[in-house]
Amino acid sequence: MNRDTLVQILDLARWAPSGDNTQPWRFEIVTDNHIAIHGYDTRDHVIYDFEGRPSQMAHGALLETLRIAASGFQISTEWQVRPRCAENAPIYDVLLTPKPDLPADPLLPYIEQRVVQRRPMRTTPLSYSQRESLANAAGPNYSVQFFEHSRDRLQVASLLWDNAYIRLTCPEAFPVHRDIIEWGVRFSKDRLPEEAIGVDPLTAKLMKWVMASWKRVEFFNHYLMGTIAPRIQLDFIPAMACAAHLLLRPRRPPITLEDYVESGIAMQRIWLTATANALYLQPEMTPVIFRWYAKAAREISADSKINDAVSLLASRFDALVGVSPVEPFAFFCRVGRSAKPWSRSLRKDLSQLMVNG
Numbered sequence: 001m002n003r004d005t006l007v008q009i010l011d012l013a014r015w016a017p018s019g020d021n022t023q024p025w026r027f028e029i030v031t032d033n034h035i036a037i038h039g040y041d042t043r044d045h046v047i048y049d050f051e052g053r054p055s056q057m058a059h060g061a062l063l064e065t066l067r068i069a070a071s072g073f074q075i076s077t078e079w080q081v082r083p084r085c086a087e088n089a090p091i092y093d094v095l096l097t098p099k100p101d102l103p104a105d106p107l108l109p110y111i112e113q114r115v116v117q118r119r120p121m122r123t124t125p126l127s128y129s130q131r132e133s134l135a136n137a138a139g140p141n142y143s144v145q146f147f148e149h150s151r152d153r154l155q156v157a158s159l160l161w162d163n164a165y166i167r168l169t170c171p172e173a174f175p176v177h178r179d180i181i182e183w184g185v186r187f188s189k190d191r192l193p194e195e196a197i198g199v200d201p202l203t204a205k206l207m208k209w210v211m212a213s214w215k216r217v218e219f220f221n222h223y224l225m226g227t228i229a230p231r232i233q234l235d236f237i238p239a240m241a242c243a244a245h246l247l248l249r250p251r252r253p254p255i256t257l258e259d260y261v262e263s264g265i266a267m268q269r270i271w272l273t274a275t276a277n278a279l280y281l282q283p284e285m286t287p288v289i290f291r292w293y294a295k296a297a298r299e300i301s302a303d304s305k306i307n308d309a310v311s312l313l314a315s316r317f318d319a320l321v322g323v324s325p326v327e328p329f330a331f332f333c334r335v336g337r338s339a340k341p342w343s344r345s346l347r348k349d350l351s352q353l354m355v356n357g
């Protein structure tokens with residue numbers, strides 16, 4: 001394969017999604033049939049990156065997007081984790097093989113179109129074929145559970161309402177929220193642009209001012225019911241305004257790095273399949289992440305009230321899904337029809353993502 005083809009494949013693969021658009025990967029063209037993906041995670045400073053799992057899921061999304069992108073050039077890919085890498089810096093060796101008869105993957109046209117929609121969507125129910133294709137997209141190692149009726153969406157909305165209270169009042173989450181938004185823009189190459197986060201311009205202005213310091217956030221939350229407006233706009237209304245929430249459940253508990261990477265592959269297949277079915281999607285990962293903390297008996301905060309709230313939320317999530325706490329959850333999201341978002345995250349330039357220029 002010539003280098004130009006590899007560059008074109010990587011240029012497409014970099015559109016894979018990652019939590020807060022962190023793009024936790026760097027690319028190395030090792031030879032003309034070997035690409036190394038240098039993954040990393042952000043667990044040392046991002047409380048949501050529990051044991052690096054969301055980053056590992058993003059690595060999976062990237063590897064799957066790379067596979068689909070390569071199929072457009074009649075090239076198949078195979079990856080494996082390089083032995084003896086640090087746990088928070090896995091290297092994925094991807095071998096590429098030309099296969100003249102390989103058909104382009106049907107999801108190929110949707111790699112760049114796939115985008116997160118955080119604003120209200122229509123409540124038009126999923127059609128039978130949309131539901132079937134989403135349920136099958138993840139493959140045989142996962143089951144997909146839908147929450148569709150207004151009663152079920154109300155229960156999810158109530159869970160997300162309490163979930164957001166934890167997010168907004170947890171001091172350890174504050175620096176994460178402060179640093180991930182690029183204010184006043186419609187597009188952002190390395191963060192979330194203000195206009196894609198889903199609040200109206202006035203609330204955005206207020207959020208920007210309040211989020212300049214934790215003292216302001218505390219004051220605002222305490223005396224001015226500061227969590228109400230963002231929770232209504234970012235959690236409650238979107239949770240009702242969608243066709244369905246969807247929970248991806250692995251059939252056996254994920255344990256290894258590869259297991260979480262596989263969950264990310266399934267996540268990306270569902271997301272691209274939603275796009276192919278004219279549906280938009282928004283991940284709702286924090287309840288899953290808080291449940292990981294609760295199950296591992298790990299404290300998320302120095303504030304014990306927050307840790308208690310996280311445990312309670314995890315039990316409520318179990319009850320909503322109708323399972324015991326040992327059942328694993330991988331990915332939670334909402335889907336529905338809507339207009340195309342006018343604002344989105346872009347990606348770092350490929351040259352910034354290459355380790356060897």
Ligand SMILES: Cc1cc2nc3c(=O)[nH]c(=O)nc-3n(C[C@H](O)[C@H](O)[C@H](O)COP(=O)(O)O)c2cc1C
Nearest residue numbers: 017018019020021054057115116283284285286345
């Ligand atoms: C593992 C993972 C978790 C995510 N969690 C959330 C989430 O909880 N809420 C949300 O609005 N977006 C979430 N996202 C979406 C990312 O913020 C989004 O994919 C990224 O900013 C890039 O934007 P794009 O998908 O529109 O290209 C998540 C994405 C991934 C891969």
